[in-house]
Structure formats: C-alpha cells, structure tokens
Amino acid sequence: MTWTRSGTRQTFLELPNPGGRLTLTSATPVLTADAANQTTLYYALYLNDIVPLYDGTNWGVYQIGELSIAMAASANWAANSNFDCYLYNDSGTVRLVTGAAWTSDTARNESLTRLNGRWTNNASMTGRYGAASTVTVGANQGLYVGTIRTTASAGTTTWELGGEAANGDPGLLYVWNAYNRVGVSVFVADNTNTWTYQSATVRAKNNSTGNRVTYLYGLNEDYVHAEHINQGLASTSVEIVISGIGVDVTNANNAVIFLNEASTTVAAGVFAHTSYYVGYPGLGLHFISAVEYCTGVVAAVTVRGDAGSANIQTGFWFSGTL
Amino acid sequence: MITVLHDRLALVAPIDGVSVAVENDKSGWRVDFKPEATPAQRAAAQAVVDAFDVAAAEQKLKDAEQAEKDKRTSLLSQPNKSITVQDLIDLGLL
Numbered sequence: 001m002t003w004t005r006s007g008t009r010q011t012f013l014e015l016p017n018p019g020g021r022l023t024l025t026s027a028t029p030v031l032t033a034d035a036a037n038q039t040t041l042y043y044a045l046y047l048n049d050i051v052p053l054y055d056g057t058n059w060g061v062y063q064i065g066e067l068s069i070a071m072a073a074s075a076n077w078a079a080n081s082n083f084d085c086y087l088y089n090d091s092g093t094v095r096l097v098t099g100a101a102w103t104s105d106t107a108r109n110e111s112l113t114r115l116n117g118r119w120t121n122n123a124s125m126t127g128r129y130g131a132a133s134t135v136t137v138g139a140n141q142g143l144y145v146g147t148i149r150t151t152a153s154a155g156t157t158t159w160e161l162g163g164e165a166a167n168g169d170p171g172l173l174y175v176w177n178a179y180n181r182v183g184v185s186v187f188v189a190d191n192t193n194t195w196t197y198q199s200a201t202v203r204a205k206n207n208s209t210g211n212r213v214t215y216l217y218g219l220n221e222d223y224v225h226a227e228h229i230n231q232g233l234a235s236t237s238v239e240i241v242i243s244g245i246g247v248d249v250t251n252a253n254n255a256v257i258f259l260n261e262a263s264t265t266v267a268a269g270v271f272a273h274t275s276y277y278v279g280y281p282g283l284g285l286h287f288i289s290a291v292e293y294c295t296g297v298v299a300a301v302t303v304r305g306d307a308g309s310a311n312i313q314t315g316f317w318f319s320g321t322l
Numbered sequence: 323m324i325t326v327l328h329d330r331l332a333l334v335a336p337i338d339g340v341s342v343a344v345e346n347d348k349s350g351w352r353v354d355f356k357p358e359a360t361p362a363q364r365a366a367a368q369a370v371v372d373a374f375d376v377a378a379a380e381q382k383l384k385d386a387e388q389a390e391k392d393k394r395t396s397l398l399s400q401p402n403k404s405i406t407v408q409d410l411i412d413l414g415l416l
Contacts, residue, residue, distance in 0.1 A: 192342065193345060194341075194342055197339040198328070206341055
C-alpha cells in the first residue's frame with residue numbers, strides 16, 4: 001500500500017492518525033474555557049498537520065492548515081440535531097464537511113464503516129462545508145473525525161463547562177472528537193442557600209435542570225464518571241435525603257455507589273452524602289443529572305446548596321473524554 | 323428558617339418543598355408544588371411567601387433552641403433528681 005504527501009508519492013511504514021481536533025475556537029484544539037453558542041466549527045491542528053484520506057483506491061497523507069465551516073443561522077444545520085464531521089479531499093482541497101443530521105439524539109443517519117481500521121462514510125453522501133456549499137463524498141472517502149450537536153438555534157453549537165449558580169449552571173459539551181480525545185471535567189454547583197424536600201419520588205437536585213451535564217459521544221468507546229456531593233439536615237431519624245445520579249433521567253437514581261448515612265440513634269443531624277456513577281451511557285446525546293429523594297415522607301428534609309456560608313458548597317462533578 | 327417556611331406552606335398547599343436561593347431576596351424563592359395543588363392553593367402559598375418574615379422566623383427558632391438549652395441546663399443542675407425516660411429524651415439521649 002502506498003500513500004502520497006503534498007502531491008509527491010512516498011512510502012510510509014504506518015498510516016498516521018489525523019493530528020487535529022474539532023473545536024469552537026480558532027487555533028485552540030483543546031477548549032479549557034467556555035465557547036458558548038458558536039457558529040463556526042474548526043478543525044484545528046493539534047498533534048500534527050497531516051491527515052490520511054482514501055481516494056477510492058489508495059490512502060494518501062495530506063498536509064493541512066486549520067479548516068473551518070461557517071454555520072451561522074443556516075437551516076442546513078437544524079436545531080437540536082447531531083451531525084457527523086469528516087475530512088475529504090475535494091479535488092486537491094482538503095475540506096471539513098458534515099453529513100446529514102442524525103435521525104434521533106442517539107441514532108446516526110449515515111452509517112460508518114472501518115476501512116483499514118479507520119472510520120469512514122459507509123456509502124456515498126453529501127458533505128456540507130458551507131450554508132450553500134456541498135460536495136459529493138464517495139464511499140469511504142470521508143474520514144470521520146467527530147460529531148457535533150446544534151443547540152436550540154440552527155447553525156449553532158456550544159461548549160460550556162458549567163459553573164456555580166442558583167439552581168445550577170449546566171454543562172453542555174456538544175463537540176466530540178474521534179481522534180486525539182482529551183479528558184474533560186465539568187463542575188456544576190448550585191449555590192441556592194437551602195431547599196426542602198418531602199417526597200420519596202426521585203427528582204433533579206433542587207428540582208432544577210441546571211444541575212446536569214449534557215454531552216455528546218460519537219462512538220461508544222469511553223466511560224463517563226460522575227460524583228455528587230450533597231448535604232442534608234434530617235429533622236427526624238427517619239427522614240434522610242439521598243443524593244444520587246440520574247443517567248438520561250431525573251426520576252431514578254442510577255448511581256452505582258451511594259450512601260444515606262441513616263441513623264437510628266440521632267434524632268436529627270447534618271449528613272454529607274456522596275454518590276458515584278461510572279458507565280457507558282451509549283452513543284449520541286446523553287445527560288447526567290444530580291438527583292435527590294427522601295427515605296420517608298413524615299417531615300421535610302433540608303438540603304444545602306451553600307447554606308449561605310463561605311465554608312460550604314455542595315455540587316456535582318462529571319468527567320468524560322471528548 | 324426554611325423548615326418554618328416549609329411547614330407554613332404545607333398548611334395551605336400540597337408541596338414537595340421550597341427553595342430559597344438567598345434569604346433576603348424573595349425573587350429567588352421557589353415553591354415546588356405537588357401536581358394536585360389547585361390554583362387557589364398556589365395563590366395561598368404565594369401569600370405565605372409574601373408575608374413571611376425571615377427575621378421573625380429566625381428569632382423564633384433561636385428562642386426554641388434557647389428554651390431547649392434551658393431545659394437541659396435545668397435537668398443537669400438537679401443532681402439528686404430521679405432521671406425519667408422523658409428526661410433522657412429531653413437531653414437527647416434517647
């Protein structure tokens with residue numbers, strides 16, 4: 001097998017991996033800060049500036065600069081949809097293109113197939129590299145490099161690492177890389193002073209959708225990990241709040257380890273609660289939510305956000321690989 | 323304070339709980355009603371929130387805590403008193 005580089009055929013012992021990453025900030029392949037509601041998608045150089053592409057007969061290795069797609073307000077990137085991203089050699093110009101929208105949050109429209117170990121488009125497809133610019137990408141000729149998700153606004157995607165706010169500041173991780181993935185941590189803190197709860201029904205922490213992280217995985221290869229630390233004040237020995245973690249739900253506790261610190265000897269007290277989740281929620285869009293419930297319903301349990309104190313902050317932590 | 327508010331709200335409407343972002347800013351307070359709460363009950367709960375005096379509620383809690391401490395002090399200052407089950411409960415030992 002042979003490959004070409006910059007138009008000159010050379011022999012490589014091993015086909016290199018693509019060296020860039022999908023990102024929402026130019027020249028910033030690893031986002032360590034928010035890039036909220038962005039309308040330009042970049043393929044930024046990271047480990048190197050070369051990509052392997054298949055022309056239908058041979059693999060070629062191409063040297064590239066940063067690539068991008070301007071998506072602003074274009075209905076071609078419909079709101080609340082997932083899009084796979086590919087690199088493609090368009091008659092000598094390497095382009096970053098997207099395929100068709102997934103058919104649902106968790107099912108892709110155009111299937112992928114491995115060619116010599118690399119994910120490519122299984123069948124000929126339309127690749128879009130502008131609001132009015134498309135190109136036909138022959139089978140296997142698009143190298144799959146990741147998946148993005150649009151927000152409620154067409155042509156817009158986002159990267160938000162959460163934070164501290166009343167009712168929680170949610171994390172939104174809408175860019176996933178097939179190559180050169182890095183670990184991402186998101187911390188969501190609800191600085192509401194306190195709240196009460198008096199029900200055995202599992203609900204979102206502080207009954208808020210802000211206490212969650214929503215993320216996108218283009219392949220189901222990496223686990224996610226979440227940890228929820230809470231503090232409750234039981235008014236009686238039978239009223240203990242339990243802090244858990246919901247995976248794609250807020251009405252169930254999917255934590256694999258969780259504690260309630262129930263006591264039959266202490267009539268009332270302050271209890272710290274920790275719960276953990278680790279697992280593979282699957283392909284596509286998912287959310288991990290902090291949840292809570294009580295073991296009894298005789299009296300209200302008080303739960304602390306920050307208790308109005310500089311010495312307390314409960315919260316929720318998520319880590320994944322994107 | 324929030325438990326006092328919860329209890330007062332529960333008297334007028336079916337609730338799951340109440341959330342207080344900051345005590346001195348009622349715009350950040352939220353009552354989580356049970357689904358069966360009627361519009362009239364929700365309105366009554368809002369009236370409770372509007373009328374709720376944080377300082378008075380905290381003073382009431384402090385007074386209750388002081389009364390509890392006084393009761394314990396009184397029991398512990400009577401070394402020759404026969405201890406009853408109620409005394410042990412009052413001391414928080416049962």
